[in-house]
Amino acid sequence: MSDFIAKFQQDFIESDRYLYLLRGLGNTLLIAALAVILGIVLGFLVAIIRSTHDKHGGLNILNFICKVYLTIWRGTPTMVQLLIMYYIILVALDNKILVAVIAFGLNSAAYVAEIVRSGIMSVDEGQFEAGRSLGLNYTQTMRLIILPQAFKNVLPALANEFITLLKETSISGYIAIPDLTKGGDIIRSQTYDAFLPLFGVAVIYLVLVMILTAGVHKLETRLRTNER
Amino acid sequence: MSDNKNVLIEVRDLCKSFDHVNVLNGISTTISQGEVVAIIGPSGCGKSTFLRSMNLLEKPTSGSILFEGTDITDSSVDINKMRQKIGMVFQQFNLFPNHTVKGNIMLAPVQTGLMTKEEASKRADELLVRVGLSDKADVYPAMLSGGQKQRIAIARALAMNPDVMLFDEPTSALDPEMVGEVLEIMKELARDGMTMVVVTHEMGFAREVASRVMFINEGQIQEENTPKEFFSHPENPRLCEFLSKVL
Numbered sequence: 340m341s342d343f344i345a346k347f348q349q350d351f352i353e354s355d356r357y358l359y360l361l362r363g364l365g366n367t368l369l370i371a372a373l374a375v376i377l378g379i380v381l382g383f384l385v386a387i388i389r390s391t392h393d394k395h396g397g398l399n400i401l402n403f404i405c406k407v408y409l410t411i412w413r414g415t416p417t418m419v420q421l422l423i424m425y426y427i428i429l430v431a432l433d434n435k436i437l438v439a440v441i442a443f444g445l446n447s448a449a450y451v452a453e454i455v456r457s458g459i460m461s462v463d464e465g466q467f468e469a470g471r472s473l474g475l476n477y478t479q480t481m482r483l484i485i486l487p488q489a490f491k492n493v494l495p496a497l498a499n500e501f502i503t504l505l506k507e508t509s510i511s512g513y514i515a516i517p518d519l520t521k522g523g524d525i526i527r528s529q530t531y532d533a534f535l536p537l538f539g540v541a542v543i544y545l546v547l548v549m550i551l552t553a554g555v556h557k558l559e560t561r562l563r564t565n566e567r
Numbered sequence: 568m569s570d571n572k573n574v575l576i577e578v579r580d581l582c583k584s585f586d587h588v589n590v591l592n593g594i595s596t597t598i599s600q601g602e603v604v605a606i607i608g609p610s611g612c613g614k615s616t617f618l619r620s621m622n623l624l625e626k627p628t629s630g631s632i633l634f635e636g637t638d639i640t641d642s643s644v645d646i647n648k649m650r651q652k653i654g655m656v657f658q659q660f661n662l663f664p665n666h667t668v669k670g671n672i673m674l675a676p677v678q679t680g681l682m683t684k685e686e687a688s689k690r691a692d693e694l695l696v697r698v699g700l701s702d703k704a705d706v707y708p709a710m711l712s713g714g715q716k717q718r719i720a721i722a723r724a725l726a727m728n729p730d731v732m733l734f735d736e737p738t739s740a741l742d743p744e745m746v747g748e749v750l751e752i753m754k755e756l757a758r759d760g761m762t763m764v765v766v767t768h769e770m771g772f773a774r775e776v777a778s779r780v781m782f783i784n785e786g787q788i789q790e791e792n793t794p795k796e797f798f799s800h801p802e803n804p805r806l807c808e809f810l811s812k813v814l
Contacts, residue, residue, distance in 0.1 A: 468624055469661035469720075473675035473727060474651030483674065487665045 363522025377444025382451025390459040412449035458489030498555035573600040581630035592786035605773035608783040654724030660716040662708035694722040714745030734765040
């Protein structure tokens with residue numbers, strides 16, 4: 340027991356080493372949050388283009404661009420994408436956090452797009468016809484009738500995607516961002532104790548995911564009270 | 568054509584094919600203000616496609632549809648403006664599950680700029696009284712029975728103050744005991760002078776309420792007449808056969 344306390348002291352208290360985890364957590368949350376926003380905005384856009392094309396034709400060029408994007412981003416590892424962004428495409432950008440946000444956001448958007456598209460396609464065609472028959476235009480029908488229902492249908496799948504994204508940011512250390520994972524690893528390299536820092540990091544991720552899951556569950560319940 | 572009758576819709580040689588299957592083979596007719604036209608026919612005959620063409624939910628392959636003198640098949644026409652004057656009621660109700668009953672009724676008038684929120688709210692209250700569902704204003708559609716849903720769907724279409732109402736088999740998805748309440752509201756509408764085009768299997772409604780009954784078969788109007796003549800002296804052999812099965 341006294342050994343554990345001594346290790347704990349050494350790993351987290353001495354030289355304020357807990358700050359590695361705290362600052363790392365801050366970076367992890369910042370990257371994940373901004374990447375989620377980018378993922379949602381871009382993902383919805385791609386989904387709307389793709390489903391508009393699928394259902395009503397048109398938008399051929401945009402649809403083609405979206406398909407190429409989806410194929411490439413879903414077909415290559417996230418880490419390779421991150422490294423390519425950092426060392427090649429965004430080499431002129433010297434804000435590493437921003438590079439990570441763009442890399443993870445673009446990656447996530449590809450998955451969000453397909454999730455949301457499946458949600459849009461799952462809404463009954465009659466909903467669309469009812470909206471249009473009342474004189475609403477395409478955009479109004481999408482915004483007021485189709486997308487809210489689609490969003491509700493795919494919320495569990497979206498939550499899953501964001502949990503994955505949060506954990507995937509743990510590779511940010513590869514472009515030398517001191518994120519949560521890197522923070523634990525720095526402590527390990529200084530104290531030569533792997534157990535506490537790495538389990539500590541794991542527990543923090545776990546708690547984050549549990550909070551996220553609980554939040555989504557609450558949102559789901561609230562959206563569902565309207566319609567059984 | 569006969570301008571003195573106040574023609575609302577004029578259909579000229581309407582054709583529609585899906586993947587080389589001809590569903591409508593040249594339909595021409597006129598519908599005047601205040602008329603109640605019942606369309607009957609065997610399933611797959613094209614009667615729903617014909618009805619859905621009248622607000623361009625189906626795009627005709629050829630032919631034209633003049634609504635209040637404007638050819639709505641012309642791509643330069645703002646179809647959204649036209650549809651605001653053409654109410655439609657669907658077999659499957661298609662209420663918006665993410666809006667309350669009153670929200671369903673108010674949505675289009677407010678969003679299209681036809682009414683302010685206050686005006687739309689007042690109109691919705693009036694319509695809810697008219698369809699006898701004032702107590703359901705704030706519930707969501709999932710809480711309603713089929714008959715109630717269809718009555719709300721009618722109210723929703725009426726909220727736009729349309730010049731004509733299209734009904735696509737409005738009672739076919741209902742339990743038998745709920746058919747009456749929906750037909751009753753449609754009868755009232757007809758009495759109030761609303762122009763209506765109704766695709767239906769309710770021969771009683773066609774006989775009692777319609778001013779004209781139309782028999783569509785193989786994508787063509789094969790017979791049309793006043794209900795009295797239509798049901799007592801059918802001429803087309805296919806219609807005779809159809810009536811002998813359904814009556």
